[in-house]
Amino acid sequence: MSVSPEQLPATSREWHLLSYPHGWPKPEDFALREVELPQPGEGQVLVRNLFLSVDPYMRGRMSTAKSYVAPFELNQPMQGGAVGRIVASDVEGLEAGDHVLHFEGWREYAVVDAKHAVKVDPDAAPLSTYLGVLGMTGLTAYAGLLRVAGFKEGETVFVSGAAGAVGSQVGQIAKLKGAARVIGSAGSDDKVKLLVEEYGFDAAFNYKKGPVSQQLREAAPDGIDVYFDNVGGDHLEAAIGSLNRGGRIAVCGMISVYNATEPAPGPRNLARLIQTRGRIEGFLVGDHYDLQPQFVQEVGAWVRSGELKYRETVVEGIENNLEAFLGVLRGDNTGKMIVSLEG
Numbered sequence: 001m002s003v004s005p006e007q008l009p010a011t012s013r014e015w016h017l018l019s020y021p022h023g024w025p026k027p028e029d030f031a032l033r034e035v036e037l038p039q040p041g042e043g044q045v046l047v048r049n050l051f052l053s054v055d056p057y058m059r060g061r062m063s064t065a066k067s068y069v070a071p072f073e074l075n076q077p078m079q080g081g082a083v084g085r086i087v088a089s090d091v092e093g094l095e096a097g098d099h100v101l102h103f104e105g106w107r108e109y110a111v112v113d114a115k116h117a118v119k120v121d122p123d124a125a126p127l128s129t130y131l132g133v134l135g136m137t138g139l140t141a142y143a144g145l146l147r148v149a150g151f152k153e154g155e156t157v158f159v160s161g162a163a164g165a166v167g168s169q170v171g172q173i174a175k176l177k178g179a180a181r182v183i184g185s186a187g188s189d190d191k192v193k194l195l196v197e198e199y200g201f202d203a204a205f206n207y208k209k210g211p212v213s214q215q216l217r218e219a220a221p222d223g224i225d226v227y228f229d230n231v232g233g234d235h236l237e238a239a240i241g242s243l244n245r246g247g248r249i250a251v252c253g254m255i256s257v258y259n260a261t262e263p264a265p266g267p268r269n270l271a272r273l274i275q276t277r278g279r280i281e282g283f284l285v286g287d288h289y290d291l292q293p294q295f296v297q298e299v300g301a302w303v304r305s306g307e308l309k310y311r312e313t314v315v316e317g318i319e320n321n322l323e324a325f326l327g328v329l330r331g332d333n334t335g336k337m338i339v340s341l342e343g
Contacts, residue, residue, distance in 0.1 A: 157224065194311075
């Protein structure tokens with residue numbers, strides 16, 4: 001067995017879900033527990049996690065409602081994207097010291113089946129980027145805009161949640177691919193400034209400062225051809241109202257309703273899709289992993305050249321993992337929310 005020279009602790013800390021939240025998750029729904037650290041078995045590696053991902057979709061796994069993915073089990077460690085360093089391995093091709101991307105996050109150490117561990121190169125890009133701009137969130141933006149929405153050069157694109165990890169990448173990819181105009185919405189004046197001054201959006205607005213439909217019409221007087229939806233609710237209704245003939249809407253997320261305790265009202269103007277011959281399509285990134293090689297090659301080159309910029313909001317320490325997740329739901333993050341365990 002390949003074993004790292006670092007001293008392995010006998011225990012590890014991990015977050016467990018104690019109860020399924022009703023409405024906004026509360027601290028008492030969770031517990032950070034110390035558990036005995038198991039040794040890897042055949043075909044497994046032991047990983048010391050260095051960076052953990054927290055994402056809006058995780059809220060959906062904190063419910064027994066029917067969904068595309070199984071709920072988190074109560075009194076069991078939660079899961080999520082993570083990048084770490086192998087400290088013990090009995091697997092050919094994965095040695096102690098190698099860095100891997102896997103899905104056993106929300107914990108300090110993880111025993112991972114080798115078939116679910118993807119080796120990543122810390123010299124090619126910072127390790128945290130494999131959870132964001134070059135990871136699942138990046139591929140979500142790439143596949144959603146280019147394949148699901150079928151974006152074409154010269155079109156006008158509207159992105160909600162545009163300062164987030166996915167939205168900020170959608171807008172920049174659209175610009176790099178020749179969009180005529182890119183508009184973003186965000187929840188603070190600082191984020192609006194970031195979208196225009198750093199990410200190159202043509203226009204952006206603070207959705208808290210007035211009706212979204214009115215602000216979108218002002219930002220896109222000639223209408224929009226593509227809407228990338230991360231928010232739902234009034235943003236979706238506004239986008240339908242501004243949709244040009246043949247417009248497409250790619251639904252990635254609807255964070256505005258994730259913590260709702262009552263059914264949210266649907267857009268009141270769906271009939272407009274008939275007039276515009278518009279299309280709405282929901283998607284999951286897991287259906288588009290065939291694009292991964294193309295995505296890494298194209299977006300990786302943009303990141304290295306500086307043409308595509310990214311931000312990360314980094315929270316330190318496993319004890320703050322829950323607060324980082326709640327921060328994502330509140331919109332505290334700019335770009336990808338990352339929990340660092342490097343210290």
